[in-house]
Amino acid sequence: MSDGKESAADVQETLQRLREEISAHNHRYYVLDAPVISDAKYDELMAQLQALEQLHPDMIVPESPTQRVGGAPLAAFDSVRHAVPMRSLGNAFEPDDILAFDKRIADTLRAAGMLGQDQAVEYMAECKFDGLAISLRYENGLLVQAATRGDGQVGEDVTSNIRTLRSVPLKLRGDFPEVLEVRGEVLMYRSDFDALNQAQQARGEKIFVNPRNAAAGSLRQLDPRITARRPLRFFAYGWGQIQGDQPQTQAGALEWLERLGLPVNSERALIKGADQLLEYYARMNERRAGLPFDIDGVVYKVNALDAQEVLGYVARAPRFAVAHKFPAQEETTLLMDIEVQVGRTGAITPVARLKPVFVGGVTVTNATLHNEDEVRRKDVRVGDTVIVRRAGDVIPEVVGPVIELRPEGAESFVMPAACPVCGSAIQRLEGEAVSRCTGDLFCPAQRKQSLLHAVGRKALDIEGLGERLIDQLVDSGRIRSLADLFTLRVEELVLFDRMGRKSAENLVAAIDKARHPSLRALLFALGIRQVGETTARDLALHFGSLDAVMQADEEALLAVNDVGPVVASSIRQFFAEAHNREVVQALLDAGVSPTVDAAPSGRLVLSGRTLVLTGTLPTLTRDEATRRILAAGGKVSGSVSKKTSYVVAGEEAGTKLTKAQDLGVAILDEAGLIALLENGR
Ligand code: IVH
Numbered sequence: 001m002s003d004g005k006e007s008a009a010d011v012q013e014t015l016q017r018l019r020e021e022i023s024a025h026n027h028r029y030y031v032l033d034a035p036v037i038s039d040a041k042y043d044e045l046m047a048q049l050q051a052l053e054q055l056h057p058d059m060i061v062p063e064s065p066t067q068r069v070g071g072a073p074l075a076a077f078d079s080v081r082h083a084v085p086m087r088s089l090g091n092a093f094e095p096d097d098i099l100a101f102d103k104r105i106a107d108t109l110r111a112a113g114m115l116g117q118d119q120a121v122e123y124m125a126e127c128k129f130d131g132l133a134i135s136l137r138y139e140n141g142l143l144v145q146a147a148t149r150g151d152g153q154v155g156e157d158v159t160s161n162i163r164t165l166r167s168v169p170l171k172l173r174g175d176f177p178e179v180l181e182v183r184g185e186v187l188m189y190r191s192d193f194d195a196l197n198q199a200q201q202a203r204g205e206k207i208f209v210n211p212r213n214a215a216a217g218s219l220r221q222l223d224p225r226i227t228a229r230r231p232l233r234f235f236a237y238g239w240g241q242i243q244g245d246q247p248q249t250q251a252g253a254l255e256w257l258e259r260l261g262l263p264v265n266s267e268r269a270l271i272k273g274a275d276q277l278l279e280y281y282a283r284m285n286e287r288r289a290g291l292p293f294d295i296d297g298v299v300y301k302v303n304a305l306d307a308q309e310v311l312g313y314v315a316r317a318p319r320f321a322v323a324h325k326f327p328a329q330e331e332t333t334l335l336m337d338i339e340v341q342v343g344r345t346g347a348i349t350p351v352a353r354l355k356p357v358f359v360g361g362v363t364v365t366n367a368t369l370h371n372e373d374e375v376r377r378k379d380v381r382v383g384d385t386v387i388v389r390r391a392g393d394v395i396p397e398v399v400g401p402v403i404e405l406r407p408e409g410a411e412s413f414v415m416p417a418a419c420p421v422c423g424s425a426i427q428r429l430e431g432e433a434v435s436r437c438t439g440d441l442f443c444p445a446q447r448k449q450s451l452l453h454a455v456g457r458k459a460l461d462i463e464g465l466g467e468r469l470i471d472q473l474v475d476s477g478r479i480r481s482l483a484d485l486f487t488l489r490v491e492e493l494v495l496f497d498r499m500g501r502k503s504a505e506n507l508v509a510a511i512d513k514a515r516h517p518s519l520r521a522l523l524f525a526l527g528i529r530q531v532g533e534t535t536a537r538d539l540a541l542h543f544g545s546l547d548a549v550m551q552a553d554e555e556a557l558l559a560v561n562d563v564g565p566v567v568a569s570s571i572r573q574f575f576a577e578a579h580n581r582e583v584v585q586a587l588l589d590a591g592v593s594p595t596v597d598a599a600p601s602g603r604l605v606l607s608g609r610t611l612v613l614t615g616t617l618p619t620l621t622r623d624e625a626t627r628r629i630l631a632a633g634g635k636v637s638g639s640v641s642k643k644t645s646y647v648v649a650g651e652e653a654g655t656k657l658t659k660a661q662d663l664g665v666a667i668l669d670e671a672g673l674i675a676l677l678e679n680g681r
Contacts, residue, residue: 011056015064018049022065023169023261030167030233031263063142063170068163073223077156080147083181084240086133087152087316089299089323095278098300101322102274105302105311108319112310120273121302124250125280126237127267128297128323130212131187132219134162135240138180141172148219152316161219162186164228173261177244182262184236188215189292192231201377209387209400210330211294233293236262249303267291270303281324288326289392297325332402333357335386338369338413342421344449345529346436350375350413352386352398360390367396371433372415381410421445441481441579448474450527454482458533459525460514464507472496482525483586485511519546519594526584530570538562539571541630544596550575550584561635605680606634609645612660615653617670625673632677640665648673 006014022045029035046065053060060067092098102121109115135155137145146162147155162168165186172180188196193211200207208214218230236257239247247253251270258264267287269280277300284298302308302320311320334355341349350369357364367388369375378400380386385405390396415435419426424439437443441450451470455462462485473479478492488511493504517525520540524533531539538561543549549571557568574580611629613622613636620628625648626636640647640659647660648668660667668676675681 011052012059015049015052015056015059018045018052019064021045022049023171026065026166027169027173027261031258031261033266065170068166068170069225069228070163071160071224073225074160075222077158077220077222079150079154080145080157081154082135082147082152082240083137085152085316086135086149086155086183086240087313087318089128089321090317091297092322092324093327098277098281098322098324099274101300102277105320108311109307114304114307114310121307122270122272122304123277123300124254124303125269125271125277126299126301127265127284127291127295128299128325129185129187129235129237129265130294130296131185131215132212134158134184134186134219134234136162136168136182136184137241138172138176138182140178141176143168143170156220158219160224161221161227162234164224165232165234167232167234167263169261171261174259176260177242179241179243180260181240181242182236182257183238183240184234184262186215186219186232186234187211187293188218188230188232190294191292196231207377207400210389234263235265237264237299246305248305250301250305250308251303253305277324285326295326296328297323299323327359327361329360329391330387330389330399331357331359332385332387333364335380335382335384335398335401337382338375338380340416340420342419342437342443342445342449344446344453344527346438346440346443346446348415348419348426348435348437350415352380354386354388354398357388359388359396360392362390362396364388364390364396367398369398372413372428372435373433375413379412381406381412383407383410419443419445444474447480451479451482451485453527454525455485455514456525459521460517461521462507462510462514464503464510469496469499481583481586483583483590483592486515486587486590486592515590515592516595517592519544519596522546522587522592522594523549526574526580528571528574530567535560535563535567537630540596546584546594550581603680604633605677606632608633610635610637610643611673612637612640612644612647612656613650614647614656615650617648617650617673620670620673625670628677629673646673646676 022042025035025037025042025045049064050066053064053066092101106115106121109121110117115121133149135147135149136143137147143163144159145157146159146168147157149155163170188211190211193208193214196214197207206217208217214230215232218227218232221227237254239253239257247256254264254268267284271277271280281298284295288295300322302311308318308320311318313319335352336355337353338350339353341351343349350372352367352369354365354367369378369380378398380398380401383406384401386401387399388396389399415426415428417426418424419437419439422437422439422443422445424437424443426435427438428435437446439446441447448467448470451474452467454460455465470479473496479485488508490501490504490508493499493507494501518540520537523531523539523546524536539549542560543552552571554565554568554572557563557571558565606629611634613625617625629636637644640656640663642663642665644660644663644665646666646668647656648670649657649660650670657667
C-alpha cells in the first residue's frame with residue numbers, strides 16, 4: 001500500500017473487516033445486551049464503510065450493514081406462502097387449566113413409554129411477547145425473506161422493512177444450516193415507544209395507543225425508510241423449515257439460535273412439572289412491570305422435540321404448548337361522559353365516566369383525564385369506545401379512542417366556562433396546564449376538599465370525619481370554615497345521617513384532641529398552596545410560633561430551609577388575605593393552640609449535612625429519626641445525590657442504598673446514626 005493505491009484485494013479485506021466489526025457490535029448490543037462502543041463510534045464505523053463502498057460500488061453486497069435501508073416504497077405487500085404453517089397457541093387463564101394441560105401431556109407420554117411413572121414432564125417456559133409474529137427465512141446464512149403471520153398459511157412479504165431492524169442479523173454467524181426459517185416476535189420497548197410518541201406529538205403526527213400497535217403500524221409501512229426510523233426489535237422463539245441438522249429440544253434450539261446470532265430473550269427457564277409452571281407464571285407476573293417490553297403471559301413448551309411430535313396438534317394449535325395469559329391490562333369500554341371535578345385549590349380535573357369494565361384485576365368506572373390539554377391530546381370524546389389500561393398497581397388510565405368506532409357527531413371536549421359546583425368563572429392562566437374555579441372558599445367543592453385535607457392524618461388527624469359527613473356539614477351550611485369544626489356538639493351531630501350517639505361522642509372527642517396539634521400539622525392543615533408536609537415542618541422549626549410565621553416577610557421566609565421565592569410569595573399571599581386571617585383567628589378563639597415542635601437546640605452537630613433514610617430501622621420510626629436529625633440541625637432528603645452526606649439504611653433498603661453505593665456516599669445503620677447524633681462523627 002506504499003503507493004497509496006490499494007489493490008482490489010486490500011479493499012475487499014477492509015470492507016470485510018468493517019462489516020464484520022459493525023455486525024459484531026450489533027450482535028453485542030441486541031443479542032448479548034452488552035455494547036462495548038458508543039453510538040458515536042458506531043456511526044463513525046458506518047460512515048467509513050459507506051464512504052469506501054461509495055468508491056467501490058461494485059463491491060457492495062446485500063448483507064452489508066449499509067444495505068439495511070434500500071429500495072423504493074412499495075405499492076403493496078406481496079403474499080408469501082409459509083413453507084411450514086405459522087400456528088397459534090391455545091390460551092389458558094386458570095391454574096386448573098395448567099394442571100389439566102400437564103396431566104394430559106404426562107398421560108400421553110407415559111402411554112407412549114416416553115415418561116416414567118414418577119417422572120415429571122420437562123418444559124421450556126418463555127415470555128409471551130406482546131408483539132407481532134414474524135418468520136425470517138435464511139438461505140445459506142443470508143436473510144432472503146421476512147413475512148408476517150397472516151392467516152398462518154399466507155402472510156405478507158415485509159422483507160425490506162425487517163431488514164431495517166438492527167436486531168435481525170442479515171447474515172447468520174457460525175455453523176448455519178442451508179435453509180432456516182426463524183420464527184419470533186417483533187416488538188417495541190416501552191421506553192422507545194414513549195420517545196416515539198413524544199416525537200410524533202411534537203411533529204403533530206399520529207400517537208400510538210400502545211407499543212404493540214406502534215410496532216404493527218411501523219412494520220406495515222410501505223416505505224422502509226419510515227420503518228427504519230422506528231425503534232423495532234426482534235426476539236426469536238421458534239423455527240419453521242430447517243434444511244440441515246435438526247435440534248433435539250426446545251432449550252437446545254434456543255441456544256442454537258443464539259449461537260447463530262439471533263436475539264433470544266434470557267427470561268426463559270427449563271423446568272419440570274405443573275408446580276414449577278405455576279411458579280414461573282407467578283414470578284414473571286411480578287417481574288412483568290420491570291421488563292423493558294410488554295408481555296401478555298407466558299408460554300410453556302414440552303422441551304423434548306420427539307415428545308412434541310408424539311403429542312401433535314389439534315386444529316391449528318399444538319398440544320405440546322400453551323399460552324398462560326395474564327389478566328388483560330387493556331380493555332375497551334364506552335366513554336359515557338366527561339365530568340369535571342373541583343379540587344381543594346380549585347383545580348378542575350376532567351374525569352372520564354366509563355361503562356364499568358374489568359381490567360387489570362379490578363372494575364374501573366372512572367379515570368382521571370388530568371387536564372384540558374390531555375383530553376385534547378388523547379382526543380377522547382363522549383360516545384367514544386376507549387381503551388382503558390390498568391398495569392400493575394398503577395391507577396387506571398384512558399389510553400385513547402378507537403377511532404373506527406367513533407359515532408357520528410361525537411364532539412370534542414370543551415372546558416366549561418363556569419364551575420359546576422358554585423357557578424364561579426373557570427380560569428386558566430397563561431402558561432399553566434390547570435384550569436381553576438375562581439370561587440375559592442365560596443365554592444362548596446373547594447371547601448369540602450380543604451376540610452378533608454385539614455382533618456387528614458398528616459394534618460389535624462381527626463378520625464371519624466369522612467367525606468360523607470363533610471358533605472352534609474358543608475351542604476347544610478353548618479360548617480363554612482375549618483374553625484366551625486371546633487364548635488360542633490354531640491346533640492347536633494346525632495341529627496345527621498348515619499350518626500349514632502357513640503360515633504358523635506367519639507368525633508367530638510377527636511376534635512377536642514385536635515385543639516393541640518403540633519405547629520407543623522396546623523400549618524399543613526391550613527392548605528396554603530405550595531406548603532406541603534416538609535415545608536410546613538421546616539417553617540414550624542424555623543419560626544417556632546404561628547404568629548411568627550404570619551408576621552414573616554418575604555426575606556424572613558426565604559431564610560427557611562428549601563423555601564424559594566414561589567413558596568415564600570404563596571405564604572405571604574395566604575396570610576395577606578383577610579378571610580384567611582379571620583379563619584386563623586377563629587381557630588385560636590375556638591381554643592386551638594399549636595404545640596411548638598422541638599426547635600434545634602444544643603450543639604447542632606449535623607448542621608449543613610443532608611441525610612437520606614431508607615428501609616426500616618430496628619428501633620427508630622422514620623418520623624423519630626427525621627425529628628432527631630432535624631433537631632441536630634441536619635436536613636432529611638428523599639433522594640440520594642452526590643450532595644448527600646449519609647444514607648441511613650435499615651431492613652429492606654431499596655434503590656436508595658444501591659444508589660448510595662454507586663455514588664460512594666457514606667452508609668450508616670441505626671447505631672451509626674445514633675453515634676453521629678451524639679458526637680457528630
Ligand atoms: S410459539 C406453535 N412462543 O403468540 C407455536 N409464540 O398464539 C407457535 N408469541 O402468534 C408460537 N411469544 O406471535 C410462541 N415465546 C413465544 C411467544 C409466542 C409470543 C405469540 C406468537 C403467536 C402467538 C400464539
